[in-house]
Amino acid sequence: MNDLESYRKPNERIDDLQRDGLYILQDPNRFCFGMDAVLLSGFAEVRKNERVLDLGTGTGILPILLAGKTQGREFVGLEIQEESADMASRSVLMNGLQDRVKIINGDAQNAHETFGASSFDVVVSNPPYMKNQHGLKNEEDAKQIARHEICGNLEDFIRETAKVLKPKGRCYFVHRPFRIVDLMELMRKYKIEPKKMQLVHPYVDHEPNMVLIEGVRGGNPWLKVEPPLIVYDKPNVYSEEALRIYGK
Numbered sequence: 005m006n007d008l009e010s011y012r013k014p015n016e017r018i019d020d021l022q023r024d025g026l027y028i029l030q031d032p033n034r035f036c037f038g039m040d041a042v043l044l045s046g047f048a049e050v051r052k053n054e055r056v057l058d059l060g061t062g063t064g065i066l067p068i069l070l071a072g073k074t075q076g077r078e079f080v081g082l083e084i085q086e087e088s089a090d091m092a093s094r095s096v097l098m099n100g101l102q103d104r105v106k107i108i109n110g111d112a113q114n115a116h117e118t119f120g121a122s123s124f125d126v127v128v129s130n131p132p133y134m135k136n137q138h139g140l141k142n143e144e145d146a147k148q149i150a151r152h153e154i155c156g157n158l159e160d161f162i163r164e165t166a167k168v169l170k171p172k173g174r175c176y177f178v179h180r181p182f183r184i185v186d187l188m189e190l191m192r193k194y195k196i197e198p199k200k201m202q203l204v205h206p207y208v209d210h211e212p213n214m215v216l217i218e219g220v221r222g223g224n225p226w227l228k229v230e231p232p233l234i235v236y237d238k239p240n241v242y243s244e245e246a247l248r249i250y251g252k
Contacts, residue, residue, distance in 0.1 A: 011098040016091065018098075023251035024072040029095045030063055034088060037065040039235065040178045040214055041130050043204060046249030047216040048176040050074035054125035057082065057168060059112045059161055064092030066128050067105045073251070076126070079105045080119070082112055113160045116167035124168050127175040131161045133183070158183065159190050166194035169221040174199075177219075181212045188217075197223035202230035207238075 008018050008027060016031045030036045045066055050056055052075040058066040061081025071079050083089040089109035096105045110118045112129075158179075165175045175196060179187055181203065188198050196219040204214035212232065235246045242250065 008098055011094045013091075013094075021069065021072075023069070026068055026072050026099055027095070028063055028065060028068060029091050029098065031087075031091060034085075034091075035062055037063050041065045042069065043214065043233070043235075043246075043249060044128060044130055044176060044178040044216060045069040045073065047178075047202065047218070048126065048128050049174065049218075050076040050126055053077040055123070056080070056126040056128065057115070057119065057124045059115060059127060059129040059164065060084070060131060061092055061107065062088055062130070064095050064105070064107055066130070067107070068095060068099060068101065070128070071101050071104050077104070080124075081105070081107045082110050082115060082118065083107060084109070084111050112164055115164040119168050121167055122170045122173075125170055125173050127165045127169055127173070128177075129161055129165065129175070130178050131158055133180050158186055162187075162190040162196065163194055166196050166221060169196075171222050173221050175219045175221070177217050179215055179217070181215050184215055184217075187215075191217075191219050196221050197225060198227050199223055200228045200230060202233055204233045204235065206235050208234050 012018055012029060015033060016029050019028050019030055021028055050070055054076045055078045056070060056076050058081045061067060061083045064081050067079035067081045070076060081092055083092060086109050089107050093107040096102055096107060108118065169175060177187065191198055198217055199220050200218040202216045203212035204216065205212045233245055234243045237243050
């Protein structure tokens with residue numbers, strides 16, 4: 005841990021991801037990754053030698069986890085907030101992943117201008133869940149940007165996903181169930197066909213609080229609905245499926 009400390013700035017903490025010896029830097033005063041990102045890393049399929057883009061990478065959790073658990077060739081995280089991009093870059097260095105993972109400070113609304121059209125095999129994203137006018141806002145700007153559509157709305161993320169994906173490339177999103185219709189309408193608007201969907205329930209008798217969805221650029225119509233993913237068997241006890249995703 006002493007060697008890792010050299011990558012940490014004041015107010016940041018080093019969290020053990022408990023998978024493949026990976027760690028991540030997080031600032032409690034900014035946005036910290038949640039279970040949604042971890043579940044998305046388990047839902048997304050990345051094949052050998054594929055190039056992957058994470059739109060709105062935040063802490064860099066998705067590129068780091070996917071680099072640890074798949075044989076993808078290159079993982080790129082795009083993050084609009086300079087401080088978050090810097091912290092994510094230091095997490096990459098701290099894990100010795102700089103040959104496979106890159107963090108770029110840039111705007112998801114212009115991703116195709118940054119990377120070029122049809123430049124990735126896979127796109128993953130945990131977009132801001134709340135419409136800018138919806139719900140209570142956090143006082144901290146960093147958390148507002150991460151959770152609300154301030155620096156890009158859902159359509160921006162899906163439009164840019166369609167532009168940077170190769171034909172037949174795959175994309176994976178995690179979002180809230182109340183926006184499933186928005187997700188699917190926008191995916192089809194930009195010629196991304198929804199192919200697989202899974203609802204995530206905190207407990208077996210609770211309503212779902214997340215949805216995971218896969219799309220294929222230019223895919224044929226056919227949607228597979230996976231069995232529900234139940235996160236907890238009882239309070240503080242993960243289900244077998246959740247433990248598998250967490251790598252425990």
